[in-house]
Amino acid sequence: MLVPALGPVLTPEARRGLRAPAFRWSLAPALLAWAMMLWLALQARPLELCIAPRAAALDGALAGIAAAFATVDPARWTGEWAVMIVAMMFPLLVPSIGHVAARSFAARREWSVALFVAGYALVWSAAAAAISSALLIARGSLAATDLASAAGLIGCALAALWQLSPAKARAINRCHGTTPLRAFGPAADCDAVRFGLVHGYRCVRACLPTMTLPLLGGHGLGTMAIVSVILLAERAQRSPQYGASAIALLLLGLTTTLGLPPQ
């Protein structure tokens, strides 16, 4: 009974926050995912997702792509994607889960939130499957060229360009949208899933380039943490500092390319 034991420390609002569905369904899983990745890093077992193939004497781009795919264990790759999405994207779900929870009957609140999260995760799963292939193709192609060592910088530069585009700002605004939720029975189920799908789509559109392009050259926990802070900040701010985040991404690309921390 951790929460009652912390009674004198926690304010009533903080206690309420810990009991809220948003904590159970977004922050707690995200904290677990970060803890898991940190533990793996401390065990010197980096995520496979993070390792870009090294430049090699490959016979053309096709050979590079084949080599990139050959290094991947699909089950591990899928698991790592799931952990990364939970760690980086679930903290962004707090307001939307709050909307679903507040607008649902108490008796079906957890179910509605679960359906919302399922819809959201489904969209991200589809996006991850698609982007995985693209990522491996890009990594493989680059590995067979002189640009292999600059892959991280290229990825971060592309992400920085996305940050500066008007489409990014519009996409972030849409992430703040909510939809009405019918309250009873199958209609309520349907609306919870639909909101999850819609929110997932908006989220993928706004965040996927920022999240995945820096992975092009391989990365570490530090990179993921910095990108997570960028993603959180642009949701929380009224006027997100897209210029500042673009500069941060470029610096990140430079450090990745030069092999400096954060890795």
Add this chain to the structure above:
Amino acid sequence: MAVRVRKSVWSLPQGDPTLSWYRRAVAELIGRPANDPTSWRYLAAIHGVPQGMPVPAGAQSFWDQCQHQSWFFLPWHRGYIASFEAVVAQTIAELGGPEDWALPYWDYSESLASNPRARLMPPDFFNRTLPDGSPNALFSRRAAVQNGDFSLDDDVVTLDALQLRDFANSTPGAPSGFGGPVTGFHTFGGDNGALENLPHNRVHVQIGGRSGFMSDPATAALDPIFWLHHCNIDRLWEVWRNQGEDFLNPTSRQWRSAVSFPMHDANRKPFTFTSADMLDTTKVLHGYQYDRVPVAHEPAIEREMAVAMADEEHPELAGANSGPVQLEGAVTRTIVSVQPERTGRPGLESARPRPKHVYLNLENITGTGVPGDFKVYIDMPGDDKEPMLAGVMTTFGLAQASNPDREHGGSGLSQVFDITAQAEKLGLTRGNVSRVQVSFVREGVHATNDHVPPGLEAYVRAAPEDSNIKVGRVSLFYR
């Protein structure tokens, strides 16, 4: 210089030059270029940017920042009209007018017994031309009405908001208090505070009509009457605060100092202010006071005002209608079904405690154009009793709140009414009722006059062909 004294516009004696100097200053400011922070267009664009007005270099952080559906509504507008007053007063002084000019307010809620003309717009604003035939800079694109009568009825100018003791609220499903919901920097979307809803929102739409400046937040501040309207809303905040020690502004850092707003002073020098800077009107820029507000009780600012009811149980959803409702025609009805109570073991009474409060929620209100406001009634479906008024759903800012590319992703407006008294009469609180009928009765919107203010032609919009409005869900919350 002593603080300026803001007076009721209807109390100004015959021959008083306050409005004639205001008129001269407005004409002067309209003539200044839009990139000048003391120009009419720049000052108006701080509230909202009209279509067709390009944002000058350096103005991005100053324009389009009005706070609505937020607990910053009152402090932000206080800083805004004080900045405006400083610019106008300096302009008047430069034109040879008085040094102590102060913005008057329009107290449309004043008792008709003491002032039968209180709800009429003063003639200085509604005559197109001056006696010498020259254009009247105080006339604007507004509802086409006669003699300044914009139909400001009892339910438009009501001051029921002053009875609320909570300034703000952050609890979903519950009303947002006197001043508005707890938010960060927040332009449009969500629930109005009580004062913002009435009389503020309705007065805007009554004066603007279908396509006048006042009906649209993006153009509202182009109308010279906007400033007298908001001066009155600002005064009502003082009236509320001075009613007694139970009427407290928030003392949380989140409200007082966490969010700051940029403006320019009369010398075009940028400055920022927070809510904490707006608490003592005698220290807001040049300082001002109102001629008529109750004597202040000793401020109890050391008492921490918890965000309203934070320690109480949150309201719970108790019932809802079957889905979105398009409001068409004069009356639209929808049925709200109350969730059957869980009675636990047979023979036991209901497991749901009897609610102390019942709230009617109108969620995700979206639409286009100026559909006008709606009176919302509740009754039992099929009975022949007179429906009871739940509240007035105002729609000022609807288009902005419905735009998916703006900050809140097009979630729309929402509205919460405390209907505990009505629910008691219907038997809702006793659990005797499983269905409630909610009726939306459309209030008329005036047609707009054909006036095109000189210098502001580019921002005049034709009346839209049609408008539409949809309520995403109608629900009941019990606490």
